[in-house]
Amino acid sequence: MKITWIGHSCFRIDNDGYSVIFDPYEDGYVPGLTPVREKANMVICSHGHGDHAAEGNIEILEEMACPFIITLIDSFHDGEGGKLRGENKIAILDDGETRVAHFGDQGCMPDDEAIEELMDVDIALIPVGGHYTVDAREAAEIVKRINAKTIIPMHFRDDKKGFGFDVISPVDEFVNEMQGAAFTEESVYDTDSGKTGVVVLVPRNL
Numbered sequence: 001m002k003i004t005w006i007g008h009s010c011f012r013i014d015n016d017g018y019s020v021i022f023d024p025y026e027d028g029y030v031p032g033l034t035p036v037r038e039k040a041n042m043v044i045c046s047h048g049h050g051d052h053a054a055e056g057n058i059e060i061l062e063e064m065a066c067p068f069i070i071t072l073i074d075s076f077h078d079g080e081g082g083k084l085r086g087e088n089k090i091a092i093l094d095d096g097e098t099r100v101a102h103f104g105d106q107g108c109m110p111d112d113e114a115i116e117e118l119m120d121v122d123i124a125l126i127p128v129g130g131h132y133t134v135d136a137r138e139a140a141e142i143v144k145r146i147n148a149k150t151i152i153p154m155h156f157r158d159d160k161k162g163f164g165f166d167v168i169s170p171v172d173e174f175v176n177e178m179q180g181a182a183f184t185e186e187s188v189y190d191t192d193s194g195k196t197g198v199v200v201l202v203p204r205n206l
Contacts, residue, residue, distance in 0.1 A: 001098055001191040003123065007033040007163065007203035009052055009154050011102060011125055012040065015095055016067045020044060022091065022102045022125070023052040032163030034205045042066065046089050046104020047077060068093040073114045077132075078107040085132070090114065098122045098191050105133050105155070106142070115146060123191070124148035127155030129168030136173035143178075151178070151198045152189060163203055171200055 004012040008030045009023040019040040027035040029051045036057045041064060045053040071092040077085035085107060093100045100123040110118065118124075124143050127133035133155055134142065143151045156171045157164030175181040181198035189199055 001095060001100070003100065003125075003152065003189045003191070005152065005154065005187050005189075005201040005203055006036060006038070007205040009046070009102075009104065009125075009127065010036055010205075011154070012038060013093060013100060018042075018064060018067050019061070020068070020093065021058050022046070023104060024054040024057050025051040026054040027057070029054075030163070031165060032161070032206065033203060036205065044070075044072075044091050044102070046091070046102070047087060049085075049105070052105060067095050069096075070094075071117065073110070073117055075104075075106055075110055075114060076108050077105050090118070092117065092121065101125065101146075101148075103127060103142075107133055109134075109138065109142060109145075118146040118148075120147050121149075123150045123152065123189075125152050125154055128153040128171060128174035129156040129164070131165075131167045131169075133168075136169060136177045139174055140177035150189075150196050152201060153198065161202065161206060163206060174198070175200070 001015045011022045013020045020042045021040040024036040039059045073090040075088045076082040077088045088104045091102045099121045101121045103126045128139040183200045187204035
C-alpha cells in the first residue's frame, strides 16, 4: 500500500491498482498548494467544507473490486458536539493486512466507542495544527490512546515551504509532544518501508 500526501488533509491511497482519494480541497483554497487533479476509484470526504470536499476535482475511474473494508465513524469538527463547525467522519481502510485511519477535521477526543474501533490502527493520518481541529497536544493524546503504530501528521502550516493557513500551527509542536519524528523530503509513505512512529511527509502539490 502506498500513501501519498497531496497536501493539507488530501491523501491518495493506492493498493492493488485501486485508489482512494481523501478530502480533496477546492482550487485556490489552501495557501501554497496547487490544485488537486487526480483520477481515482473512490473519493471519501470527511465533511463538506471547501478545503475537504472538492469531489468534482477527481475523475472517477472505471468501477473495479475494492480491496478495502471501509468503516466510517461519526465524530465532530469541534469540542462542543458540532455546535461550532458541524460533524466530521473518521474513515478506516482495512485491506486485511494494514488498517489506515484518516481523521478528517477531527476537533475533539473520539468517544469510547470510536476509540475501540480505532485501537491498534497501523497508520493514523491526523490533523495537528489546531484552531480548526485538535491541536498538537490533543492529537498526541489521541494517537497514544489508540496505540497507533505509524502517525502521519496533516493539516499544519510550514512557513519555510510556504503552505498552510496562517492560523494553524507548524508540525514542530506535535513532534515535540511525541518526542521526535522522522522528517522526510518525500510525499509517499510505503507500508513496506517498515517505518513506524511519527513520519512527516512533504505535500506533493507544493
